[in-house]
Amino acid sequence: MHIYHVVLPEVWEKAASKPFYEADSLESEGFIHCSYADQLDGVIERYYANAGEVVILSIDPNKLTSTLVSEPSTNNESFPHIYGPINAEAIAKVETRPVGSVPQQGQ
Numbered sequence: 001m002h003i004y005h006v007v008l009p010e011v012w013e014k015a016a017s018k019p020f021y022e023a024d025s026l027e028s029e030g031f032i033h034c035s036y037a038d039q040l041d042g043v044i045e046r047y048y049a050n051a052g053e054v055v056i057l058s059i060d061p062n063k064l065t066s067t068l069v070s071e072p073s074t075n076n077e078s079f080p081h082i083y084g085p086i087n088a089e090a091i092a093k094v095e096t097r098p099v100g101s102v103p104q105q106g107q
Contacts, residue, residue, distance in 0.1 A: 001036075001037075001061070002037070002058045002059055002060055002061070002092060002093075003034045003035065003036060003058075003059050003061055003068070003080045004034060004035045004036075004037065004040050004056055004057065004058055004059065005021075005023070005032060005033065005034045005035075005056070005057040005059060005082075005086065006035070006040070006043060006044060006047070006048060006054050006055070006056055006057075007021075007023065007054065007055050007056075007057065008048075008051060008054060008055070009053055009054070009055050009096065011023075011055075012055040012057075012094070016094070018088070019087065019088050020085035020086065020087055020088065021057070021085060021086040021088070021091070022085045022086075026084070026085065030083065031069075031081040031082055031083045032081065032082040032085075032086060033073075033079065033081065034059065034079065034080040034081065034082060035079060035080070036079070036080065039077070039079065040056070044097075044099060046074075048099055049099065049100060050099075050100075051099050052098070052099055052100070053096060053097065053098050053099060054096070054097055054099055055094060055095070055096050055097075056094075056095045056096075056097055057086070057091050057093075057094055058091070058092045058093035058094075058095070059082075059086060059090050059091055059092065060090050060091075060092045061080075061090075063087070063089050063090040063092075064082065064086065064087065064090045065084070065087045065090070066082050066083055066084025066085060066086065066087070067082070067083040067084060068080055068081070068082055068083075069081050069083060
């Protein structure tokens with residue numbers, strides 16, 4: 001089972017070649033926000049609706065060198081939080097996804 005981290009393309013472009021990825025939230029909140037597969041679309045809709053495009057990092061928790069904790073967050077729903085940088089070996093897939101360009105059902 002993978003977990004997912006959403007990042008803006010310009011941020012990922014600067015970090016892609018580094019051995020570790022550190023989201024801004026690691027410094028400001030102490031952890032990196034992630035999602036389970038069934039939470040991903042909701043996170044993108046809530047926080048990235050106007051981004052145009054996002055990069056989704058698929059992370060293998062078994063390869064993480066930082067601590068992973070599932071904790072209550074938005075709407076008291078549990079989300080995975082990574083307490084430390086994400087090592088490149090744990091990133092199983094990097095996918096670019098357009099935001100807002102998929103027509104809603106019935107349109």
